[in-house]
Amino acid sequence: MVQERKRDLENEINAEREAIGKKPFSYTDKIISKNIKESTTDKESGYYHRDNKEKGFMYLDHRSVDGKHNFIVDCFITPGNVHDSVPYVSRLTHIIETFHFNVNCVALDSEYYKKDILKFLEEKKIFSVIGYRRFHRHPDHKFFRYDSSRDCFMDTRTGEIYIYRNIDRQGYKQYRISDNSNKRILRRAIDADVYDRCRERRLSTFGKALYKRRKETIERSFADSKQNHGYRNFSHFRNRILFMCKLYVPYTVPSTSLVA
Secondary structure: OHHHHHHHHHHHHHHHHHHOOOOOOOOOOOOOOOOOOOOOOOOOOEEEOOOOOOOEEEEEEEEEEOOOOOOEEEEEEEEOOOOOOOOHHHHHHHHHHHHOOOOOEEEEOHHHOOHHHHHHHHHOOOEEEEOOOOOOOOHHHHHEEEEOOOOEEEEOOOOOEEEEEEEOOOOEEEEEOOOOOOOOOEEEEOOHHHHHHHHHHHHOHHHHHHHHHHHHOHHHHHHHHHHHOOOOOOOOOOOHHHHHHHHHHHHHHHHHHHHO
16 A cells, blocks of 8 residues: 555656656665564554554454444454554445445544545545644744645745745655745645645535534444443454454444344
């Protein structure tokens, strides 16, 4: 998944460079080695570590809940070291193809704030609301306004216009007053338009109402599993498939009770 995202970004960067008359970059795949902790008793589990949360060898539950009736429509178990966003596209595709649902909107937390997920949902014409992620910004960023129609920035203090001049290897467009200017260079990610549209949806009236439904659906579903079905901090099985089969029971019970 990471390599696919990297190649998509590289192709997008080179396409943009060719559009502005620049020479494409030559990218090479680097072999990166890293040490991964492995359990001696359960090889399929993964080491889970996040800020302010318990660390250890765990499994992660990727659950999808129907927003109208609060049915659990899908569950998928991965090792604890798999990011939440990795299986999302494949699981949503599985839900649509299996149940033939007419999915028109989704509400996700900030862990799913990824370009490939946003583009997939836009291609499927699915209205998405994703929680906000706070990024580090320069203190002066509030003084610069981006004009999408002209693809330029304006300094609101001086009225200076920063014009799009180049794009670097990391996929950031560079904006300067002129090619030979020694003043600061403003940068804007090549996929910033996707995130801008996501922000507009999140701040819309419908988007705010949709995101509030999360506490009544998916968050309530996890809370009920922990409170009523022993879904806490340990697993009774050491195999991912067995663990998934064990979870089908507490998933089925609340859904059938809603039908009854």
